[in-house]
Amino acid sequence: MKQYVFGVDVGGTTVKLGFFNVGGELLEKWEIPTRTEDKGEKILPDVAESIQKKMEERKIAKEDVAGVGLGAPGPIDSKGVVYVAVNLGWGTFSIKETLSGLLGLPVMAGNDANVAALGEMWMGSGKGSKDLIMVTLGTGVGGGIITGGKALTGVVGAGGEIGHIHVSDQETQPCNCGNTGCLEQFASATGITRLAKQKLAASSKDSLLRQGEVSAKTVFDAVKQKDGLAMEVAEEFGKYLGDGLAVIAGVVNPDTIVIGGGVSKAGEILIDYIKPHFDQTVFSGSGNVKFVLATLGNDAGIYGAARLVLDVE
């Protein structure tokens, strides 16, 4: 009986691994370092070895394991082929075939943001939904889209890369991607800090933000204390993100939008700034959407990776 499944979340410095039962219960999690040297060629053998050791330790036979799911930062298509993952040193190859060859187990792979969305759908705040958008507000803005219970990967695995949709013609500073006016420039932690610094420089208004380091965290801490300038920053953040999510909802018609990433630690107040803008511009036919905060935190990746395997059973 296939009663277990492994979920693997490959990051730039650490690989997180999770051992689950097929009901979605996390039985154990652990980490190993990500060895990115030599074009990252040690990463998958390290993962395979760690999983094999765990199976021996727990006396689990191959027949008991449904498979191994893996998420990684890069474009990965629905067949488990990665198309260059710069942070890991990887070129283009089939993760699915390589890891499956090492382990003799079924393997599925997906982009980390898509996989995190799948995790929140399975066991997090998106539970019960089959059509959701997850937006991850961290250093950048990541996105994962689930439609009909499956991750939207697109032709080369760039589906759901919503951080780089164009939301402003007025912006003149370039985004990391080379374009200007990307959502990430307004809605990421870096973007919020940028907006706050711009506002501080352009105004002589008193603000809590003048007292120390400016970050997405200090901005939303100040918002909670009704700091006028911080509230202007939050308003601008909310407008770009709310309008952007409304466009995406118009395209994919979800019932749930999950807000995750470091910035989401600010809490429900984020949604108070995003939702009014969303409601104002969204197409009514796609407008009945619930906003929730992610609940799985850094474990979303291992949950979603495990779910990838169960998805195809």
Added chain:
Amino acid sequence: MKQYVFGVDVGGTTVKLGFFNVGGELLEKWEIPTRTEDKGEKILPDVAESIQKKMEERKIAKEDVAGVGLGAPGPIDSKGVVYVAVNLGWGTFSIKETLSGLLGLPVMAGNDANVAALGEMWMGSGKGSKDLIMVTLGTGVGGGIITGGKALTGVVGAGGEIGHIHVSDQETQPCNCGNTGCLEQFASATGITRLAKQKLAASSKDSLLRQGEVSAKTVFDAVKQKDGLAMEVAEEFGKYLGDGLAVIAGVVNPDTIVIGGGVSKAGEILIDYIKPHFDQTVFSGSGNVKFVLATLGNDAGIYGAARLVLDVE
């Protein structure tokens, strides 16, 4: 052997029916009137009767038919449930179950724009693609999105309703949907006419457009004659549509964008105005996209409807 399939495209005045072999060859097509009276309750019985008559006429047994696919103007989810189709008088019910009950054959149903996209993917200009966006530029702007070979329906069948994504904060005139700044206000035949009339009123520049009726057709006819004012209209049309499609491509990562609908009769020149704007704002990871004109015309709906059935086999 299941060698045949029927495709049905329900419009506000006419129902188009197509009889295909499972290889995608259209063997015969015909039309019946759409009887929208009495909340449209006669539409599906009329369709069933017409199909039964055709099967008798051609001496085809039920065992030879893979099923019947149906597209209709309204939100229809992946289970074949329609959620109010105003033009047909329909409320909320299962098209799939009702028509299948009448015919004793497998039935699938989908939104007409999604179904047309599926048709272009199967036998039209999107042939070979499994990830495409079709945008239909008619009186309004319709859209169908195919991801992994299947139509993106969303939670209540509003997936791909890209005519109402918000593309302008500056617009003050309302769209038919009640919002302002929708893509449809700039990229539909009606929208192009509106832009042209605005430009004609705001400028005293000489233009071919001052000589007769202003329409999307006369605008692009004038563009082909290098009429300055018409070219300004085309430029604005191309900017909104190109930027809008770039956002959608950022979300779904397609390899093909199919331009259809009445406006697409203007030809390749449309793409000349859309693509430069698309290329400028699209995320590079999603940017390798081929633009093509639709080739199935009014038959896209019956092709796609037929394909809906084969999709699930």
